[in-house]
Structures are given as C-alpha cells and as structure tokens.
Amino acid sequence: xxxxxxxxxxxxxxxxxxxxxxxxxxxxxxxxxxxxxxxxxxxxxxxxxxxxxxxxxxxxxxxxxxxxxxxxxxxxxxxxxxxxxxxxxxxxxxxxxxxxxxxxxxxxxxxxxxxxxxxxxxxxxxxxxxxxxxxxxxxxxxxxxxxxxxxxxxxxxxxxxxxxxxxxxxxxxxxxxxxxxxxxxxxxxxxxxxxxxxxxxxxxxxxxxxxxxxxxxxxxxxxxxxxxxxxxxxxxxxxxxxxxxxxxxxxxxxxxxxxxxxxxxxxxxxxxxxxxxxxxxxxxxxxxxxxxxxxxxxxxxxxxxxxxxxxxxxxxxxxxxxxxxxxxxxxxxxxxxxxxxxxxxxxxxxxxxxxxxxxxxxxxxxxxxxxxxxxxxxxxxxxxxxxxxxxxxxxxxxxxxxxxxxxxxxxxxxxxxxxxxxxxxxxxxxxxxxxxxxxxxxxxxxxxxxxxxxxxxxxxxxxxxxxxxxxxxxxxxxxxxxxxxxxxxxxxxxxxxxxxxxxxxxxxxxxxxxxxxx
Numbered sequence: 001x002x003x004x005x006x007x008x009x010x011x012x013x014x015x016x017x018x019x020x021x022x023x024x025x026x027x028x029x030x031x032x033x034x035x036x037x038x039x040x041x042x043x044x045x046x047x048x049x050x051x052x053x054x055x056x057x058x059x060x061x062x063x064x065x066x067x068x069x070x071x072x073x074x075x076x077x078x079x080x081x082x083x084x085x086x087x088x089x090x091x092x093x094x095x096x097x098x099x100x101x102x103x104x105x106x107x108x109x110x111x112x113x114x115x116x117x118x119x120x121x122x123x124x125x126x127x128x129x130x131x132x133x134x135x136x137x138x139x140x141x142x143x144x145x146x147x148x149x150x151x152x153x154x155x156x157x158x159x160x161x162x163x164x165x166x167x168x169x170x171x172x173x174x175x176x177x178x179x180x181x182x183x184x185x186x187x188x189x190x191x192x193x194x195x196x197x198x199x200x201x202x203x204x205x206x207x208x209x210x211x212x213x214x215x216x217x218x219x220x221x222x223x224x225x226x227x228x229x230x231x232x233x234x235x236x237x238x239x240x241x242x243x244x245x246x247x248x249x250x251x252x253x254x255x256x257x258x259x260x261x262x263x264x265x266x267x268x269x270x271x272x273x274x275x276x277x278x279x280x281x282x283x284x285x286x287x288x289x290x291x292x293x294x295x296x297x298x299x300x301x302x303x304x305x306x307x308x309x310x311x312x313x314x315x316x317x318x319x320x321x322x323x324x325x326x327x328x329x330x331x332x333x334x335x336x337x338x339x340x341x342x343x344x345x346x347x348x349x350x351x352x353x354x355x356x357x358x359x360x361x362x363x364x365x366x367x368x369x370x371x372x373x374x375x376x377x378x379x380x381x382x383x384x385x386x387x388x389x390x391x392x393x394x395x396x397x398x399x400x401x402x403x404x405x406x407x408x409x410x411x412x413x414x415x416x417x418x419x420x421x422x423x424x425x426x427x428x429x430x431x432x433x434x435x436x437x438x439x440x441x442x443x444x445x446x447x448x449x450x451x452x453x454x455x456x457x458x459x460x461x462x463x464x465x466x467x468x469x470x471x472x473x474x475x476x477x478x479x480x481x482x483x484x485x486x487x488x489x490x491x492x493x494x495x496x497x498x499x500x501x502x503x504x505x506x507x508x509x510x511x512x513x514x515x516x517x518x
Contacts, residue, residue, distance in 0.1 A: 024080040039236050041235065050206060067088075101181075106165050107169070114155050146170055178210065272300075279320075293316055295494075305472045321353040393411070477505060480500050
C-alpha cells in the first residue's frame with residue numbers, strides 16, 4: 001500500500017477502467033474563493049454497478065456530486081457519458097442526461113401527494129392541462145418497479161416514514177429515466193430493517209442496468225452492497241476502482257485518513273462509587289411516546305440509550321432538555337427539580353443538548369463558527385449590554401484549537417465545515433458553557449471514521465473531567481463501546497438497564513425486536 005500522505009503518492013488502482021464505462025469524471029478541479037475543494041478527481045462508473053464513494057468529511061465527496069448534479073460548475077476537467085463529453089450547467093441538465101441525485105436531506109414536499117412529488121417540476125400535461133390520471137398511473141408503475149406497491153400515489157408524503165420518503169425520491173429519479181442515481185448517506189435516517197429494504201431496492205435497480213453511486217460512512221454497508229470503491233482525500237482521488245471484496249478495511253481507512261485508525265473506544269476508567277448523582281430522571285412520561293423512564297447519571301459517567309428509530313430515545317433527551325413538556329415525572333440536576341418544558345431552565349442548570357438534526361436544530365448555518373460556539377454564553381462575552389465580538393472570537397478560537405477544528409478559522413460560515421467539524425463546533429458550544437450534563441443525540445451521524453475516533457475521545461475526556469453524559473445512537477456497538485451504563489428502549493419503555501460490559505449486540509437486538517428481556 002502506498003503512503004497516501006505524500007504529495008506525489010500514486011493512486012492505488014483496482015480493476016482499472018473497463019471499456020464499457022457508462023460515466024467518467026476526469027480530472028475534476030473545483031476552486032472556491034480561498035480554497036481548492038477538488039484537485040483533479042477521477043471517477044469511473046459502470047452500468048448496473050454500485051460504485052461506493054468514500055472519504056472523510058471534507059474530502060470533496062459532496063462537492064464532486066454537486067458537480068455531477070449541475071449544482072456546481074467545475075473549474076476544469078470533463079464529464080463523459082457513453083464516451084461522449086457532456087456539459088451539466090444546471091441540475092435540470094443533469095436530469096436530462098439521466099443523472100439523478102438523492103441527497104441525505106430528502107427534497108420532498110410533505111404537503112403534496114406521492115404522485116405530485118414524483119412529477120414535481122416536470123408535470124405531465126397536455127394542452128396546458130395537468131394529466132393527473134396519467135401521473136397517478138405512472139407513479140404506481142414506478143413504485144411497483146421499486147418493490148413498493150403498498151405506497152399509494154394519492155398519499156400525502158408527510159404521512160410517510162423516512163424510508164417511504166426515500167422511495168418517493170427514488171421514484172422521482174426513475175421518472176426522469178435515470179441511468180445513474182447518486183445516493184448520499186441514504187441509510188442515515190433508517191433503522192436496520194429499513195436499511196435491508198433499501199439494499200433490496202438498490203439491487204433491483206442495478207439488475208435493471210441502473211448505476212448507483214453510493215456514499216456512506218458505514219463500511220459494513222459498503223461490504224454488503226458495493227461492487228467497486230473510489231476513495232477521496234483532501235480533494236484528490238487516492239484509491240480508484242478498488243474491488244470491494246479484495247480491499248481490506250484497514251487499507252480503506254488508511255487511504256481515507258492517511259494513517260491507520262483502529263476501531264477502538266477509549267478505555268472506561270470506571271466511575272467511583274462515591275461520585276455524586278448529577279442527573280436524576282424519575283418516572284418521566286410523554287403522552288403515548290414513552291412512559292416510566294427513570295435513570296441516574298453520576299459525575300463522570302456515560303449512560304447510553306440503545307433502541308430502534310422511533311423507540312422514543314430522542315424524545316427522552318428532548319424532554320429532559322425541556323424542548324418537550326413531560327406529561328408526568330421529574331428531572332433533577334444536582335438535586336434541584338427543573339421546570340418542565342423550559343429550555344432556558346435546562347440551560348441555566350448547565351444542561352447541554354447536541355441534537356440529532358444538527359443542521360436544522362442545532363446550528364445557525366449562515367452565521368460564523370464563533371457565533372455558533374458562543375450561542376449559549378452571549379451574556380458572558382457582553383460588555384455594557386453589547387456583545388464583545390473579540391471575546392467571542394477568543395473563546396471560540398481556544399476551543400477550535402483544543403478540538404482540532406478543521407479549518408480552524410472561526411470567522412467562516414459554519415455551513416462550509418464538514419459534518420464532523422460541525423459536530424465538533426456544537427460540542428465546543430457546551431464546553432464554553434461549562435455543562436454539568438451533556439445530552440448527545442446521534443453524535444457521529446454522517447461523521448467519517450477519523451472524526452468518529454476524535455469525537456469518542458472527546459466525549460470520554462468530558463466524562464473524565466466530571467461531566468454527566470447521556471448518549472443516544474442507532475449504532476449499537478457505539479453505545480456499548482462508549483457508555484458505562486446502558487438502557488435499552490423499546491416502544492417507549494425501558495426494557496433493560498445495566499453495565500455496558502454485561503450485554504452484547506445480539507442481546508440488545510433481541511430486546512429491541514421483542515420488547516422485553518424474555
């Protein structure tokens with residue numbers, strides 16, 4: 001394996017570039033003011049294959065697919081379809097070429113029906129009149145093609161699950177006669193059963209000759225669904241056309257990070273028996289969502305909540321934080337009861353929340369990094385009733401250095417940071433605040449391998465410093481590896497609690513599927 005840290009490192013080749021290429025992106029360069037996002041990236045895609053695009057956050061994956069989808073124009077390089085060079089000046093041109101992109105944040109309209117979403121922007125009409133019956137008939141055919149005839153074209157999309165909305169997005173792509181479908185982190189909002197269904201849909205598409213470019217941070221998914229891999233690092237192609245079956249995981253990680261990263265969680269030093277209880281939750285309930293939830297978290301302890309999507313895990317955190325008003329039960333911090341349904345009261349009690357949907361719920365995307373970091377501590381940096389921007393920048397810069405925020409410039413808009421670095425900035429907010437209790441909902445969702453290790457180490461270091469941490473994750477190994485104590489939640493009920501080392505992944509799955517220890 002080559003040393004991928006060297007500027008003159010050769011790109012490891014896999015199966016090479018076969019003659020029957022459907023799509024080729026060749027030498028793609030993309031400059032933004034003050035930054036080069038892509039520096040000569042190559043991507044070869046065959047008809048009927050699942051081509052996996054790997055790389056850390058900030059490696060250039062998002063920029064590359066935006067070039068392919070027509071959202072960005074390349075500074076140089078070319079795109080070939082069926083060996084002929086094409087121009088993609090805007091997203092409509094990409095669709096006209098049969099290239100469709102399904103982003104992680106699904107672009108469906110909840111208030112419209114399934115059929116209306118599928119043909120949104122290219123409605124079927126004749127003589128200026130929309131052909132609703134034809135759209136319904138074709139939508140039904142597309143849903144059958146995707147193996148989901150149970151989804152009615154007349155259903156409002158807002159009534160569908162995340163998995164159902166994803167199927168609607170795929171049907172929209174097929175309605176454009178897509179030959180290449182790009183899927184950006186398609187499993188991020190799905191539970192394990194829905195992921196298996198996603199794989200069946202992808203296999204059905206590729207059997208029909210459709211090529212799928214699949215972007216995921218979950219290497220086990222790549223093993224399950226992928227054919228070949230292209231790896232990006234720092235805007236360059238560092239691994240090209242690698243056969244999934246023939247490329248060891250350690251080599252993929254080294255290509256992505258430039259170093260060997262072990263899937264090891266920080267050591268659990270153990271919580272002293274005399275450590276005080278910082279957070280106490282007693283008989284907490286939220287309507288029919290969850291009930292009778294009780295837990296204690298001591299200073300320096302990490303408690304993990306494991307369960308399927310929709311089990312009530314996230315709602316438990318939001319209710320503790322006051323974003324939802326409990327219907328019964330109590331929350332105490334340091335022995336003092338919190339006013340239910342009051343976020344200001346939780347913040348005043350030094351509780352912090354890093355929500356699952358960090359972009360929509362946790363961050364001000366158009367504001368600079370330093371504003372996002374100091375959001376909960378404006379009063380501390382104010383002078384005479386006015387915000388002291390220098391003090392804000394200074395406090396944020398200290399955390400940016402401490403957390404190895406990349407890039408470290410705190411004046412840039414936070415939306416320009418990768419997912420992993422946005423998550424670091426969100427954690428930095430509560431470090432500046434000085435939280436006694438930190439609630440983490442899916443802290444590594446959409447975060448690459450290298451940044452995951454850094455976030456794990458950061459969470460453990462916070463606990464070692466005395467912070468009480470509650471973490472929710474859909475990835476059971478993450479909960480078991482990071483937490484000291486684990487609560488398993490099924491259908492709004494805690495069905496197990498105990499030390500993390502006393503339960504394994506299979507036992508957790510049995511509990512969440514069956515709903516009881518029996």
